[in-house]
Amino acid sequence: MAVVLMEKNISDKAQSWLHRFAILTAVATFLLLGAGGLVTSHEAGMSVPDWPNSYGYNMFLFPPSKWIGGIFYEHTHRLWATVVGLLTTVLAVWLWLKDSRSWMKWLGFAAFLGVIAQGVLGGLRVTLSMDSLGVFHGVIAQSFFALVCAIALFTSRFWFKLTAKPSMATVPRGLRSHVLYVTILIFLQLALGATMRHQHAGLSISDFPLAHGQIWPDTSAAAIARYNAERMDVLNANPITAFQVILQMVHRLGAVLIFLGVAAAAGLAVKRLGKKDLLTKVAFFWLGLIVVQIALGIETIWSNKAADIATAHVLVGAVSLVTGSLWCIIAFARKAPVTETDSRAMFSPQPSLAGAK
Amino acid sequence: MLVSLAYMKISFTLMLVVGFAASSLSNAADITGVITFKGTPPPEKEIVPLENDPTCGALHTEKPYTHFYAVDASGGLGDVVVSLSVTGKSTGATAAPAVLDQKGCLYVPSILAVQTGQKIVVKNSDPCIHNVHTVSKNGNDQHNDAQMAGGPDLTYTFDKPEDFMKFQCDVHPWMFAWVTIEDSPYFSLSGKDGSFTIKNVPPGKYTITASHRKLGKETLDVEVKDSDVKVEFPPFAVK
Numbered sequence: 001m002a003v004v005l006m007e008k009n010i011s012d013k014a015q016s017w018l019h020r021f022a023i024l025t026a027v028a029t030f031l032l033l034g035a036g037g038l039v040t041s042h043e044a045g046m047s048v049p050d051w052p053n054s055y056g057y058n059m060f061l062f063p064p065s066k067w068i069g070g071i072f073y074e075h076t077h078r079l080w081a082t083v084v085g086l087l088t089t090v091l092a093v094w095l096w097l098k099d100s101r102s103w104m105k106w107l108g109f110a111a112f113l114g115v116i117a118q119g120v121l122g123g124l125r126v127t128l129s130m131d132s133l134g135v136f137h138g139v140i141a142q143s144f145f146a147l148v149c150a151i152a153l154f155t156s157r158f159w160f161k162l163t164a165k166p167s168m169a170t171v172p173r174g175l176r177s178h179v180l181y182v183t184i185l186i187f188l189q190l191a192l193g194a195t196m197r198h199q200h201a202g203l204s205i206s207d208f209p210l211a212h213g214q215i216w217p218d219t220s221a222a223a224i225a226r227y228n229a230e231r232m233d234v235l236n237a238n239p240i241t242a243f244q245v246i247l248q249m250v251h252r253l254g255a256v257l258i259f260l261g262v263a264a265a266a267g268l269a270v271k272r273l274g275k276k277d278l279l280t281k282v283a284f285f286w287l288g289l290i291v292v293q294i295a296l297g298i299e300t301i302w303s304n305k306a307a308d309i310a311t312a313h314v315l316v317g318a319v320s321l322v323t324g325s326l327w328c329i330i331a332f333a334r335k336a337p338v339t340e341t342d343s344r345a346m347f348s349p350q351p352s353l354a355g356a357k
Numbered sequence: 358m359l360v361s362l363a364y365m366k367i368s369f370t371l372m373l374v375v376g377f378a379a380s381s382l383s384n385a386a387d388i389t390g391v392i393t394f395k396g397t398p399p400p401e402k403e404i405v406p407l408e409n410d411p412t413c414g415a416l417h418t419e420k421p422y423t424h425f426y427a428v429d430a431s432g433g434l435g436d437v438v439v440s441l442s443v444t445g446k447s448t449g450a451t452a453a454p455a456v457l458d459q460k461g462c463l464y465v466p467s468i469l470a471v472q473t474g475q476k477i478v479v480k481n482s483d484p485c486i487h488n489v490h491t492v493s494k495n496g497n498d499q500h501n502d503a504q505m506a507g508g509p510d511l512t513y514t515f516d517k518p519e520d521f522m523k524f525q526c527d528v529h530p531w532m533f534a535w536v537t538i539e540d541s542p543y544f545s546l547s548g549k550d551g552s553f554t555i556k557n558v559p560p561g562k563y564t565i566t567a568s569h570r571k572l573g574k575e576t577l578d579v580e581v582k583d584s585d586v587k588v589e590f591p592p593f594a595v596k
Contacts, residue, residue: 069413070529234423235530236533238523
């Protein structure tokens with residue numbers, strides 16, 4: 001990834017505030033992911049039948065006394081989404097006006113478009129009553145979070161220092177590619193998880209480590225009928241299907257592959273970069289996240305999909321995706337040193353950031 | 358003379374039509390039976406989220422439980438839809454509306470059987486908001502409508518036959534009802550003792566199906582001649 005650091009025309013202090021605002025937006029987005037996760041975990045996605053109004057009220061004037069049951073989760077999710085939309089708009093405008101890197105201006109614009117798309121997708125999911133839109137809404141939410149975190153990275157002092165020093169230790173291509181592939185695998189796992197959650201069928205497999213009492217569950221019509229006959233779910237879950245059982249099994253296998261992939265990344269980082277390298281430390285943090293994520297996944301099953309556990313599972317999945325993504329971005333920025341001529345072409349005189357030397 | 362002839366022709370035709378209709382009705386018969394359950398059903402579950410809801414919990418003096426298996430002391434199985442394999446004979450447009458109530462933050466009844474084109478009136482007898490959300494797997498119109506406390510009844514009709522279409526409330530996710538939509542009037546919902554009666558079935562050979570939402574279906578062949586028929590399904594069981 002070729003990064004061109006152009007001369008900045010804003011002060012260090014202004015850049016610092018921009019970075020802080022980007023972090024604020026990222027944190028707000030993380031909270032919104034949690035709010036949205038709670039909506040699905042509580043099966044409340046359709047509890048407010050209209051959009052953008054709420055039971056006929058302007059959404060900002062809907063009386064709190066009516067925020068009952070599932071309405072509480074769905075309505076507060078919509079309100080917080082508005083906050084994130086505003087923060088993202090301000091961030092995009094700020095980047096456009098003040099960041100001299102043209103690619104950052106467009107990244108901010110992409111974030112703005114992303115948050116608008118998310119709002120519309122969420123609204124259409126309700127008005128068209130389409131579960132498939134709910135899946136897209138969930139997956140794009142995770143991607144948007146990664147984007148906003150990347151913007152926070154790109155506006156940081158750390159990033160400017162990193163890209164100002166082309167002589168820093170490079171990350172071997174094999175390691176970079178490995179982490180990229182594992183990050184993509186995490187994204188696919190998240191998409192699979194979103195698909196599972198939007199089946200609205202509760203737990204298609206209610207035991208662990210076995211699956212319906214077997215290593216690989218019986219998915220014959222008779223077996224599925226038995227699972228449905230035996231399941232006594234108090235919530236309005238759809239009947240289990242063979243597809244859903246297989247989906248969960250693939251999700252379990254994906255978890256194993258991701259664990260092995262991240263563990264390998266951490267091991268390779270120690271070997272190739274050394275223990276003290278930042279990316280090695282991040283890789284081990286990533287591994288810790290995956291261990292927590294697997295534990296949350298198991299507890300989601302053992303707790304019969306308790307809403308708080310299932311939502312925590314969504315959030316840690318999002319942080320895992322962001323961690324892999326930022327690792328890749330940093331790693332790709334630390335490519336092999338270019339020739340002196342190329343350096344002069346790529347890097348104009350650096351701003352005087354404190355500690356940038 | 359000509360007037361008298363025309364009068365006789367009309368009268369004779371009318372007598373034939375009435376006589377034919379009367380003979381059809383007089384040949385129609387009822388199909389009866391009792392649906393049974395073999396074994397011990399899984400225990401019903403306490404609806405804890407309902408109890409924990411401050412508004413809904415206050416509406417119950419006893420613990421609310423799920424109602425998946427309505428088995429009486431003698432093994433009779435209720436809430437089974439028993440229907441004939443007849444389509445295109447719906448009289449739903451002129452049938453009395455079926456009523457689905459939301460009471461104590463539960464749908465009452467939880468299982469309903471109606472005809473295509475028959476009105477389903479959904480009432481809200483609770484002091485809180487519900488949303489009425491229909492989830493069809495067979496191409497019927499999807500609905501998701503707000504129903505305020507004390508608000509007007511909502512009315513729906515569905516055009517396509519469907520087994521156990523779900524009505525749910527997303528404000529209170531433990532609330533759901535299952536509505537089977539038949540394309541003829543030849544169906545019955547088994548009572549608490551498992552008994553059912555399909556009335557006024559014209560003579561002929563049919564396939565009769567007993568459907569339980571969680572236990573699946575059983576089918577038999579039945580022939581109706583000129584007297585009531587009793588059918589005996591094998592007992593349902595959790596296999």
